[in-house]
Amino acid sequence: MKFGSYNLDILVQGYPGKSVCHGSLGWSTNVLLRGEGRVAIMDVGSFGQRKLIQEQLKVHGLTSADVTDVILTHSHHDHSVNWVMFPKARIHIGAGELEWAVKEPWGTTPVPELYVRELAVSPQLVQIKPGAEVLPGIATHHAPGHTPGHLVFVIEGRERDIVMTGDAAKNRAELLTREADMTYDPAVTRASIELIWQLWQKKPGTVLLPGHDLPMVLDNGRPKYLGERQAAITAWFGETLDQTTVISLVT
Numbered sequence: 528m529k530f531g532s533y534n535l536d537i538l539v540q541g542y543p544g545k546s547v548c549h550g551s552l553g554w555s556t557n558v559l560l561r562g563e564g565r566v567a568i569m570d571v572g573s574f575g576q577r578k579l580i581q582e583q584l585k586v587h588g589l590t591s592a593d594v595t596d597v598i599l600t601h602s603h604h605d606h607s608v609n610w611v612m613f614p615k616a617r618i619h620i621g622a623g624e625l626e627w628a629v630k631e632p633w634g635t636t637p638v639p640e641l642y643v644r645e646l647a648v649s650p651q652l653v654q655i656k657p658g659a660e661v662l663p664g665i666a667t668h669h670a671p672g673h674t675p676g677h678l679v680f681v682i683e684g685r686e687r688d689i690v691m692t693g694d695a696a697k698n699r700a701e702l703l704t705r706e707a708d709m710t711y712d713p714a715v716t717r718a719s720i721e722l723i724w725q726l727w728q729k730k731p732g733t734v735l736l737p738g739h740d741l742p743m744v745l746d747n748g749r750p751k752y753l754g755e756r757q758a759a760i761t762a763w764f765g766e767t768l769d770q771t772t773v774i775s776l777v778t
Contacts, residue, residue: 568594
């Protein structure tokens with residue numbers, strides 16, 4: 528997809544769900560942006576996505592070393608932990624988000640303690656102020672609620688924009704209800720989701736890309752999915768490794 532001066536490709540598609548017995552899945556959306564002389568990835572997933580990210584970069588003729596910029600919506604592990612995969616990239620994160628994250632108590636939250644600590648002293652670090660451009664043509668908006676320093680990013684195009692919400696609005700249900708599964712303050716989250724709706728409605732055809740769902744456009748004022756969801760688990764329930772059961776996670 529082309530937005531402004533950037534070509535956008537989804538490397539890993541986020542998923543709007545949790546495991547019933549094993550906690551959060553943490554399957555976040557990871558986006559490749561190319562333009563303005565940059566190769567950027569927005570949100571870089573969790574450990575389980577490392578191989579997939581590498582494979583998807585290869586599909587586009589790239590390696591981790593080609594990535595010039597990593598842009599993080601927030602500090603939670605499923606969006607941030609893989610910044611270490613990109614040794615030549617500048618790592619962009621909200622200044623307020625990082626300040627909050629390094630003070631979070633260890634072992635009790637989704638913040639990857641050691642990784643944010645290392646990022647805070649890394650020469651790769653670039654701290655973003657809300658309202659500034661993170662890269663040419665990519666605007667930032669403060670959208671707290673999920674985390675205090677969460678940022679939403681907008682690539683402005685001539686005819687349509689793309690709004691990348693991270694976990695300020697993780698999925699379609701949160702967009703419609705203005706409520707979130709994970710928030711430290713429902714009123715703050717509601718205000719951030721209202722901001723997202725304003726950005727989404729600014730231009731007809733604008734695409735919204737949430738942190739854990741398919742891309743969407745507005746159709747008569749209602750979110751309409753673009754593309755088809757793909758998600759499944761292969762399980763070894765048999766007695767040999769070649770006996771597998773595929774369990775679809777698509778309804």
